[in-house]
Amino acid sequence: MSRFVDFKAVKAAVTMLQVLEHYGLAAGFNRSGNSLSGPCPLHHGENRKQFRVSLEKNCWNCFGTCKGGGNVLDFVARKEGCSLREAALALCDWFELPTQEKPARPARDAGKPPTPETPPKAESRPKAAKAKSPGAEEDGPNKPLGFALQNLDPEHPYLTERGLSAETIAEFGLGYCHKGSMTGRIVVPIHNAEGQLVAYAGRWPGVPPDEDTPKYKLPPGFRKAQEVFNLHRAMRELQDKPLFVVEGFFDCIWLWQHGIRRVVALMGSTLSPVQAALVQRALTPDGRIVVMLDEDDAGRAGREKVVNRLALHCFVRTHVFTHEGQQPDSLTAEQLEELRTP
Numbered sequence: 186m187s188r189f190v191d192f193k194a195v196k197a198a199v200t201m202l203q204v205l206e207h208y209g210l211a212a213g214f215n216r217s218g219n220s221l222s223g224p225c226p227l228h229h230g231e232n233r234k235q236f237r238v239s240l241e242k243n244c245w246n247c248f249g250t251c252k253g254g255g256n257v258l259d260f261v262a263r264k265e266g267c268s269l270r271e272a273a274l275a276l277c278d279w280f281e282l283p284t285q286e287k288p289a290r291p292a293r294d295a296g297k298p299p300t301p302e303t304p305p306k307a308e309s310r311p312k313a314a315k316a317k318s319p320g321a322e323e324d325g326p327n328k329p330l331g332f333a334l335q336n337l338d339p340e341h342p343y344l345t346e347r348g349l350s351a352e353t354i355a356e357f358g359l360g361y362c363h364k365g366s367m368t369g370r371i372v373v374p375i376h377n378a379e380g381q382l383v384a385y386a387g388r389w390p391g392v393p394p395d396e397d398t399p400k401y402k403l404p405p406g407f408r409k410a411q412e413v414f415n416l417h418r419a420m421r422e423l424q425d426k427p428l429f430v431v432e433g434f435f436d437c438i439w440l441w442q443h444g445i446r447r448v449v450a451l452m453g454s455t456l457s458p459v460q461a462a463l464v465q466r467a468l469t470p471d472g473r474i475v476v477m478l479d480e481d482d483a484g485r486a487g488r489e490k491v492v493n494r495l496a497l498h499c500f501v502r503t504h505v506f507t508h509e510g511q512q513p514d515s516l517t518a519e520q521l522e523e524l525r526t527p
């Protein structure tokens with residue numbers, strides 16, 4: 186599927202500062218007047234004055250090895266090692282800028298009445314990106330990603346140490362990421378109910394080194410309340426088995442590996458109305474659900490609400506763990522076998 190992306194609109198909507206912030210680089214830069222200077226993030230230079238950003242012109246220049254510069258698209262393309270088009274699509278995803286399936290369709294401008302007549306201009310492409318400010322919250326589904334991460338390492342020790350098999354790792358497309366915004370993380374592809382890739386979650390491989398490093402990183406603008414992880418696979422399974430609802434990606438993947446293939450994850454301990462509706466799609470009218478949230482304060486608090494909401498539509502059983510802190514991925518193969526054959 187190809188998406189139409191307006192380079193000019195992307196350049197107008199995203200600032201170099203926002204891009205540096207996205208990469209977690211902004212703190213390493215000094216500001217003086219309308220410009221920033223710091224070490225070059227492209228050739229990984231040490232000289233703290235070699236790389237300069239003009240906030241006014243929204244462009245960058247490296248006076249070191251790179252000997253050149255450009256705009257936000259050039260920067261992201263160089264940093265990600267991708268084309269300008271891929272860079273533009275990545276920026277649209279990170280900053281929630283609209284793209285269009287076809288160039289002919291007019292831009293959707295939420296909350297505003299359509300402008301009846303725009304005077305014809307030389308540049309009359311839809312200025313779609315102008316409508317929203319970066320990071321703005323908006324309802325509605327996440328757009329399918331225009332790219333897939335390449336060269337992920339599926340043999341990273343973190344994955345094998347979690348006991349995941351090569352088959353599981355391949356099925357879920359897991360891998361260690363060397364390049365781009367998820368560098369240094371294990372990525373988990375997230376699909377919508379139709380099986381389209383909508384985002385990558387990045388799991389720090391182990392215990393994060395400090396409080397500023399989150400265990401999970403999700404792309405800015407990704408709305409997890411709009412998705413249920415693994416739903417597209419769960420819907421492909423025979424519906425005579427109960428549907429397991431868990432919190433985390435790896436809980437879900439662990440159960441899947443142990444033969445509980447009708448399993449989805451909420452990516453947290455809450456269930457949004459959209460998620461409740463999505464879960465219904467994986468159920469027949471006499472369908473059954475097993476809610477299996479973590480045995481901790483958040484899990485217990487969420488459990489009751491999740492069960493109450495789902496019980497309006499189907500038969501719900503709650504799984505309670507015997508020990509504090511237990512969660513689905515701490516269940517052994519034998520315990521999972523018992524769950525499979527209740």
Ligand SMILES: [Zn+2]
Pocket residue numbers: 225226227228229230236247248249250251252
């Ligand atoms: Zn450079």
